[in-house]
Amino acid sequence: MVDQRKFIVSHAPFWHSGKNVAQRSYGIIIAALPAVLAGIYYFGMPALGVISLSVSFSILWELAFNYVAKRPNTIGDGNAALIGLLFGMLLPATAPFWFVITGTFVAVVIGKQIYGGIGSNPFNPALVAVAILMLSWKKYFDFDGMLINYDFDFTPFYPLVALKAFGTSAIESISILDLLLGRQVGGIGATFGLGLIVGGLYLIYKGYIRWEIPLSFVAGVFLTSQIFNLAGADRFAGPAFHIFTGYTLIGAFFLATEDSSSPVNVIPMLLYGLGAGILTVLIRNIGMFPDGVVFAILIMNLVNPLLDKIRPKAIGKVV
């Protein structure tokens, strides 16, 4: 009895699918890379600088917070890097360094860590940062002003602002192909529509995001902008324009789908995406901001816990 072997004792199940959080974060980062690389191609070295600074400072802020809060080190799960990457993708290529550093602080510390870290954030951290910075330093999100020194071989103004100011006549020269290929003014990682779609489909294929949210988001944008367009074609652009400009695609595939702030049941996912899509176009067309994706998703984040109460009846449930 004395020389008994010591076995590991634990509880069922004894198998695991092998999925983990880090795999998920890095998977999403890989999916975002085509759009980021296109952004670096069009906007040059400053874009690379912003992205690198954003990713590295997100990780540093998380590390610093872990240290201060005496929590275990969580940068290994890749979530901070992912938040940094997504935040960087939304910025103009010429964003100043302090702006990026402040933004990543807001994203990681205020957007995520003070709620208790990964899984506990009620809002998408990157969007919290963009919203706060957009309200605090509006001019750094004015893409026309920020990218004024660039010499583009495509339409050199931010389509959404032009649309808001001058109506559909101003955007007639912009072809959908240009928008898809990233030949438009906008955030570093938000312009290359094709790359975002491919990345998004990869995410759906890998199971990192669910198809319900992006699809219903795009459907919401499509339907609402179609209705506006029918009501006044001179003032309101059609669905294709709205889907391929601004933050729509990155919002649909990468921002609205953030795990912690989006629903998990099917009907709530559809409502959530649809709501965000509708709000996006409402803000764009009748609100004061040129792009509505940021606030639309944040508002839907807010109602997510309520929406997710719509769930199927469990087996054998006695009401």
Next chain:
Amino acid sequence: MLEKLLSNLATPRFGREYIGGTLPGLQSIPMPQKVTLLLNGSANPKEQLLIKEGDAVNTGQKLSLSEEREENGAYVISSVTGTISAIYPFTGDFGRTYTAIDIDTATTETRDEQFNSLKEDPTLETAIAYLSGLPGNPPLALFSNAEKPIRTIIINGLDNDLLVATNQYFVVTEMDNIKTGVEILRKITAVDRIIIVVPRDYVSGIGEIEADIAAVDAQYPEILPHNIIRHILGQEVPAGKNFEDLGIAFFSAEAVASIGEAFESGEIPVTKTLTFIDKRGERTLVEAKIGTPIGDVFKTYSISPKDKDRLIIGGPMRGSCIYSENHPVLPDTDALFVQDESDIARVSDYPCINCGECVRICPARISVNMLIRFLEAGQYESAADQYDLYSCIECGLCSFVCVSKIPIFQYIRLAKYELSRMNTAEATNG
């Protein structure tokens, strides 16, 4: 083994390997030097016991601590002939108390004749008094409860975990005994209906039987009793209710075959068949006397588990770990699974990231993402009231897919156990 259709677009499903055409061979474990039998309940230190160390026992002899306990069903049937060498308390999973009886085996085997005289006239009383501890643990005691009459018997020819093939083996090889068992069950119980559930592939091989035959897709988690009831009776088991509340008793195919064999031969079967799964996932069927230390199974296969390996009674999804090679083979030990240290999946204390994998895979449609938040906070009552704790059919798939590696299944079991303890305490304290 995990078949995923189009990656994650469809819910992952476990296929099951049929033992069908290629039955793994049956390996007999030689007569052990010592067996350990577990008897329900613990002895009072001052009590005068019916059995004591040094008593000689015969194979098939009924052992109990007192006559009163014996009448309440707390008895074991000795699986060997020999002398009692030790009687001591034993604690099982979730604090269940047993009295362990060690018996040193003698060289010659003598059969106890008590049951033989009763075999000609099978009655429910005889069955309850002698056969409750048969291999496969037939739930015969359910029939003595007048408040919950049993109307339907479901004979389960499937096993309730992955890799386990014990009951399938009985459906393939022991159909004659099962048929006898069915006849006896019909005679001694007043049930309206007996249904035998088998994998779809086996239906044609059954032949004449006095029971309805139901075929089920042998896929996990469809093979779990709750799902079987839903498929073949079109009935959902209400949350928190037992099968007996619906008038259903589940018998394993092995238990029915054992009942048949017992009345046919007049000897109470004492040999348990189990699926042995080695570190490489190779399966063989093993026959061992009830009470055989599982270490003897390893010896037969010349396998020697290392430190930090994991020994599991049951299958990979729902089994339970044991800490000693002296642990005996019990009447409900359907499988023995050895896992190498390098294959062991660790759990973590990482928080839920709300990815929803568990929600999508849950066969009971529970909002596991919300449930686990209540369970982690220890709010078991809210979990039961608001998030369907009692709807859980305990398949373990939520833990299997959890990205954060949260031991969700264990939290659920713990919550149910804690709640039942609270309810018992409330009932006894008024």
